[in-house]
Amino acid sequence: MSNKLIVQKYGGSSLTNIERIKNTAARIVRYAKGGNRIVVVVSAMGDTTDELVSLAKKINLNPSEREVDMLISTGEQISSALLAMALHKRGFDAISFTGHQVGIITDTYHTKAKILRIETKRIKKELESGRIVIVAGFQGISTTSEITTLGRGGSDLSAVALAVSLKADLCEIYTDVEGIYSADPKIVPEAKKLAYLTFDEMLELSSRGAGVMQTRAVEVAKKFNIPLYVRSSFNKKKGTVIMKKTPYIEEAVVRGIALTENEAKITLCNVPDKPGIAARIFNELASNDINVDMIVQNVSHKRTTDVSFTVPKETLLKAVKISERSAISIGIGEVFSDENIAKVSLVGVGMKSHPGVAAKCFSALAKNKINIEMISTSEISISCVVRKESGRKALKVLHLAFELSKEKNNGK
Ligand code: ASP
Numbered sequence: 001m002s003n004k005l006i007v008q009k010y011g012g013s014s015l016t017n018i019e020r021i022k023n024t025a026a027r028i029v030r031y032a033k034g035g036n037r038i039v040v041v042v043s044a045m046g047d048t049t050d051e052l053v054s055l056a057k058k059i060n061l062n063p064s065e066r067e068v069d070m071l072i073s074t075g076e077q078i079s080s081a082l083l084a085m086a087l088h089k090r091g092f093d094a095i096s097f098t099g100h101q102v103g104i105i106t107d108t109y110h111t112k113a114k115i116l117r118i119e120t121k122r123i124k125k126e127l128e129s130g131r132i133v134i135v136a137g138f139q140g141i142s143t144t145s146e147i148t149t150l151g152r153g154g155s156d157l158s159a160v161a162l163a164v165s166l167k168a169d170l171c172e173i174y175t176d177v178e179g180i181y182s183a184d185p186k187i188v189p190e191a192k193k194l195a196y197l198t199f200d201e202m203l204e205l206s207s208r209g210a211g212v213m214q215t216r217a218v219e220v221a222k223k224f225n226i227p228l229y230v231r232s233s234f235n236k237k238k239g240t241v242i243m244k245k246t247p248y249i250e251e252a253v254v255r256g257i258a259l260t261e262n263e264a265k266i267t268l269c270n271v272p273d274k275p276g277i278a279a280r281i282f283n284e285l286a287s288n289d290i291n292v293d294m295i296v297q298n299v300s301h302k303r304t305t306d307v308s309f310t311v312p313k314e315t316l317l318k319a320v321k322i323s324e325r326s327a328i329s330i331g332i333g334e335v336f337s338d339e340n341i342a343k344v345s346l347v348g349v350g351m352k353s354h355p356g357v358a359a360k361c362f363s364a365l366a367k368n369k370i371n372i373e374m375i376s377t378s379e380i381s382i383s384c385v386v387r388k389e390s391g392r393k394a395l396k397v398l399h400l401a402f403e404l405s406k407e408k409n410n411g412k
């Protein structure tokens with residue numbers, strides 16, 4: 001018998017249909033029988049959220065964000081109630097709640113609200129009376145009493161925030177993969193499941209395209225030092241523990257490689273090479289909510305230079321328009337855009353103390369005749385932009401070059 005307070009989050013793939021909801025209930029029961037207090041956070045069933053978004057678009061291409069939140073928050077309400085019923089069927093006392101009912105208070109930014117605080121009184125009371133508490137993830141109530149959602153993938157954030165507020169002993173994230181891998185196993189079949197990963201590595205991986213967990217959720221887990229257990233809801237295998245420091249004596253230099261094909265490149269030609277120009281271009285983009293990732297500026301010839309940068313593909317059209325406007329007002333030459341790019345990123349905290357990672361990465365790509373178009377580095381990552389058609393090959397080549405399918409990648 002243990003009496004732990006466990007927060008378990010189940011993603012949409014663990015709740016796609018009645019069968020899966022029943023299986024999920026069975027798993028929850030196993031933990032509850034051990035004497036633990038359980039708070040379950042659910043996503044919407046399967047692709048419900050996408051379906052709701054497309055319904056909205058069929059009526060109005062530019063729907064009011066308040067109404068979008070009213071609509072898409074319903075997905076989680078359905079799955080939470082069904083899961084409670086499945087637990088009742090098994091003879092367990094469970095109760096489902098909306099974000100509002102359990103006091104998840106957010107700011108007023110619809111579709112991407114931030115959690116301000118959680119009033120945990122109601123949850124604590126229910127747990128004390130021996131109930132399994134089920135919370136609809138992804139949603140809250142704003143300071144002006146409107147229903148808000150926390151950004152796509154936001155049930156992860158609900159789970160982590162609840163674990164923080166309730167001072168949970170364990171925060172488990174159940175998904176349809178067995179954990180975090182050294183690369184996407186669908187592209188690199190020999191990729192290894194990682195037993196441990198640091199928060200920083202997970203942040204780099206998830207923000208660079210390895211989409212198992214919502215980046216904001218990992219940020220909050222890091223801030224409050226709440227270890228996360230990412231595992232599959234389809235079996236009992238151990239998943240990946242994401243924590244402050246791994247138990248390894250020496251860190252492998254590269255732990256994982258992410259690939260994203262969701263970015264596009266914009267190039268501004270003949271940009272005047274004088275102070276204040278970059279500030280104007282990028283301020284304009286930032287104030288229009290465009291997230292710029294990599295930036296490369298060439299050496300200037302005759303006082304002008306070329307500047308290239310990447311943006312998420314879904315913001316490309318808007319970013320090009322803004323850049324063209326800046327081009328006219330500043331006196332820049334042409335503006336080009338290119339959607340046929342992919343970005344591969346090597347990530348590992350061991351890079352801090354090991355020189356030569358970049359050189360090894362570039363040589364491996366060169367040997368395979370993959371041209372690098374842009375490079376950026378941080379303390380624990382190196383990213384290269386390549387042609388889109390070379391992206392998957394680049395991932396495989398680098399996975400091999402850094403021997404990531406070997407056991408030593410798991411500290412052995
Ligand atoms: N259902 C929401 C989404 O699909 C939230 C989540 O799954 O975490 O984005």
Ligand code: MG
Pocket residue numbers: 011012043044049153
């Ligand atoms: Mg989801």
